Amino acid sequence: xxxLTNVLCVMKRELHDYFASPVAYVFIxxxxxxxxxxxxxxxxxxxxxxxxxxxxxxxxPWLFLILVPAIGMRQWAxxxxxxxxxxxxxxxxxxxxAITGKFLAAWLFVGLALFLTFPAVLTVIGLGDxxxxxxxxxxxxxxxxxxxxxAITSVTSAMTRSQVVSFIVSVVICLLLVLAGxxxxxxIFVNWLPGSIVDGIAACSVLTHYQSxxxxxxxxxxxxxxxxxxxxxxxxxxxxxxxRRSL
Amino acid sequence: MIEVKNLVKRYGPxxxxxxxSFSVERGEVLGFLGPNGAGKSTTMRMITGFFPPSSxxxxxxxxxxxxxxxxxxxxxxxxxxxxxxxSEMSVEKFLTFMAEIRGFKRxxxxxxxxxxxxxxxxxxxxxxxxxxxxxGYRHRACFAQAILHDPPVLILDEPTDGLDPNQKRxxxxxxxxxxxxxxxxxxxxxxxxxxxxxxxxxxxxxxKLIFNGSPDELRGQSSAAGAVSITVSGPEKAVRDxxxxxxxVKRVDIADISDGRISLILTPDKGTGRSPDLAxxxxxxxxxxxWELSELSTNPGRLEDVFSQITVSDTAKKGGALS
Numbered sequence: 001x002x003x004l005t006n007v008l009c010v011m012k013r014e015l016h017d018y019f020a021s022p023v024a025y026v027f028i029x030x031x032x033x034x035x036x037x038x039x040x041x042x043x044x045x046x047x048x049x050x051x052x053x054x055x056x057x058x059x060x061p062w063l064f065l066i067l068v069p070a071i072g073m074r075q076w077a078x079x080x081x082x083x084x085x086x087x088x089x090x091x092x093x094x095x096x097x098a099i100t101g102k103f104l105a106a107w108l109f110v111g112l113a114l115f116l117t118f119p120a121v122l123t124v125i126g127l128g129d130x131x132x133x134x135x136x137x138x139x140x141x142x143x144x145x146x147x148x149x150x151a152i153t154s155v156t157s158a159m160t161r162s163q164v165v166s167f168i169v170s171v172v173i174c175l176l177l178v179l180a181g182x183x184x185x186x187x188i189f190v191n192w193l194p195g196s197i198v199d200g201i202a203a204c205s206v207l208t209h210y211q212s213x214x215x216x217x218x219x220x221x222x223x224x225x226x227x228x229x230x231x232x233x234x235x236x237x238x239x240x241x242x243x244r245r246s247l
Numbered sequence: 248m249i250e251v252k253n254l255v256k257r258y259g260p261x262x263x264x265x266x267x268s269f270s271v272e273r274g275e276v277l278g279f280l281g282p283n284g285a286g287k288s289t290t291m292r293m294i295t296g297f298f299p300p301s302s303x304x305x306x307x308x309x310x311x312x313x314x315x316x317x318x319x320x321x322x323x324x325x326x327x328x329x330x331x332x333x334s335e336m337s338v339e340k341f342l343t344f345m346a347e348i349r350g351f352k353r354x355x356x357x358x359x360x361x362x363x364x365x366x367x368x369x370x371x372x373x374x375x376x377x378x379x380x381x382x383g384y385r386h387r388a389c390f391a392q393a394i395l396h397d398p399p400v401l402i403l404d405e406p407t408d409g410l411d412p413n414q415k416r417x418x419x420x421x422x423x424x425x426x427x428x429x430x431x432x433x434x435x436x437x438x439x440x441x442x443x444x445x446x447x448x449x450x451x452x453x454x455k456l457i458f459n460g461s462p463d464e465l466r467g468q469s470s471a472a473g474a475v476s477i478t479v480s481g482p483e484k485a486v487r488d489x490x491x492x493x494x495x496v497k498r499v500d501i502a503d504i505s506d507g508r509i510s511l512i513l514t515p516d517k518g519t520g521r522s523p524d525l526a527x528x529x530x531x532x533x534x535x536x537x538w539e540l541s542e543l544s545t546n547p548g549r550l551e552d553v554f555s556q557i558t559v560s561d562t563a564k565k566g567g568a569l570s
Contacts, residue, residue, distance in 0.1 A: 009348045020335040083331030090295045091348055092321035
């Protein structure tokens, strides 16, 4: 009980910081504008002739690649730079509670940005008769990808006092996670690696697990994948924070 | 209340803190001294549970900072060096957060925040964000979060750093008042502060504890401590010989002769211990010889002298290397 209150307390404070600066609003506007541009212009949503959000969801893992690390990079890097980490970690709370609180705040923030894409849903409902179940699992998949990216950013952010370094390193790691399952990349390997290894690499990719959710299938394997990556990353963050040698 | 047991912190081959042990009881204000880079902040960070020690531990009110860190941290109020705070929050919101995360319910938290704001004179800036505050105010805001929950243990890393003289005085008054019923450790390199607030002094140098005692004991270690300055009017040679014969006097130096008055410094023999009667004995000698006595004082010793005697300063080392 006490630990839940602590997590929520940290989360509340983080959310306060997100909305205290204009960065949050800028982020949401850029996210919505880019998403609208990609799905409606680049992917020719209206010429598609189908009442579903496939062209919309297709872009999420790629857009998040840049935008989610931008949201997550401040988690610990900023605390280290300003020295407030010394306050936070000498409070009577466990390290994991602070990590989880920060992670949840960032995740909730991305969730809010995703929620604001509801006009896209309303549009397809207005135009036809979409399968709302697929749209729901599509959003679930987007949240899953955002959670994985954020957890990775949590690790990189704990390693440095520079938000920029944290951003770049996490973009690279997230990119690798995406590319491992991108058909254009896996097709290269197919010719000179045994199929099982290619499948194994692809199974590590965010994209593979994202796509099954886009088809409307909630597979426990996908949820276990996301859950274990997030927990592993947050645990790594706690190891880094506990063993740091300086601020 | 605070027990520091054999704390060691190693950074690779370098030992920043080397086997430091001491303890602080309620009602004590412990001054933690040492040259820059001696390991003061590192020690404090280990006591507050911010850095894991390489070995050893600290026990706060019976709770081990490693084994029972959450319970131990609940008893501590900590003002880190440079007084960090969440810069995008207003003073009031920042303090409310600090109270709520320490487990106080909203109504109670509000009361505590109110009290801390009054104690630290933050009324005029309570709605300002921390990043817009001047250094003195930010410092006080951070101090306010340390005393918010009325902790039995206060750990203050350079509490008067960056404050103006008035604020320094207020801060010292506050610490002295709180020191009556709390256990306080404060680090500083301002020696007058030690005299002003501390009941005990610990000095570390190059990671090692080299002194643990009262400010008076520390002063007593000064080579000038206990020396008696006396000014009498009388014949020079007779005066000097008379004082030289006094028991416990090691050396007599003439500091000044003017208008027939002779100023002398009597250095006591440290081997026989510090004799508080030396001044009285000197006065008797003057009276017996009917020399007019115009000045008499015992040098209590200067903290600065002792400090530089017992610590190795960076500059001294560098100077040695150059010559």
